Amino acid sequence: MKKLKSIKLNLGSSGMKSDGYVGIDLTNDADLVWDLTKGIPFDDDSVEEIRSDHFFEHLDIDNLLFVLSECHRVLKKGKDLNFTVPHLNPYINAYLKNDLKFLRNKINDIPQQYKKIYDTPFDIIMWLLYRNGEHKIFFDKTSIISKLRHVGFKKVKERNYRKNEDINKRYSSIYIVATK
Numbered sequence: 001m002k003k004l005k006s007i008k009l010n011l012g013s014s015g016m017k018s019d020g021y022v023g024i025d026l027t028n029d030a031d032l033v034w035d036l037t038k039g040i041p042f043d044d045d046s047v048e049e050i051r052s053d054h055f056f057e058h059l060d061i062d063n064l065l066f067v068l069s070e071c072h073r074v075l076k077k078g079k080d081l082n083f084t085v086p087h088l089n090p091y092i093n094a095y096l097k098n099d100l101k102f103l104r105n106k107i108n109d110i111p112q113q114y115k116k117i118y119d120t121p122f123d124i125i126m127w128l129l130y131r132n133g134e135h136k137i138f139f140d141k142t143s144i145i146s147k148l149r150h151v152g153f154k155k156v157k158e159r160n161y162r163k164n165e166d167i168n169k170r171y172s173s174i175y176i177v178a179t180k
Helices: 061-074 089-096 100-106 121-133 141-150
Strands: 007-011 022-025 047-053 075-086 155-158 173-179
Touching: 007 061, 047 061, 061 075, 061 141, 089 100, 089 121, 100 121, 141 155, 141 173
Parallel strands: 007 022, 007 047, 047 075
Antiparallel strands: 075 173, 155 173
16 A cells, blocks of 8 residues: 555454545455454554544444544544444334334345245344344444443534535434544
């Protein structure tokens, strides 16, 4: 990899390219193929910005806390970890209202072979949560902020959806900025 003046990382990039960011993922088309549960392979206080979109929910609690602490370690003082995670609240509300139409509309990636099996609000919520083992943890705003503070981030806040920056998951995401 070429020497970078300003290091910006995209964790769990799934091979999606983002201008100016080094995409780190286990997929072969990432800029840096790396298992983030082994740490972030950059020096302390060397990274200008870290972003991540719907990656942290794929880690168990121990690996989540480790990766978040690694983000804190590699970020320069005053720099941001900017990320999204799934927002469960709208789906819980739909479940409580038995709103099958909403759930089917918003959670539309159930594989064809499971569509007849996942046919109740509860089943659709279960697909959202576990996706055959892909998701390991979920958050609400308070819980993710608490975990960030636990690993050393002092300034943590929810931010608004940014149409030009964010993947179109506006309704189903919590947007967080944690500053070192």
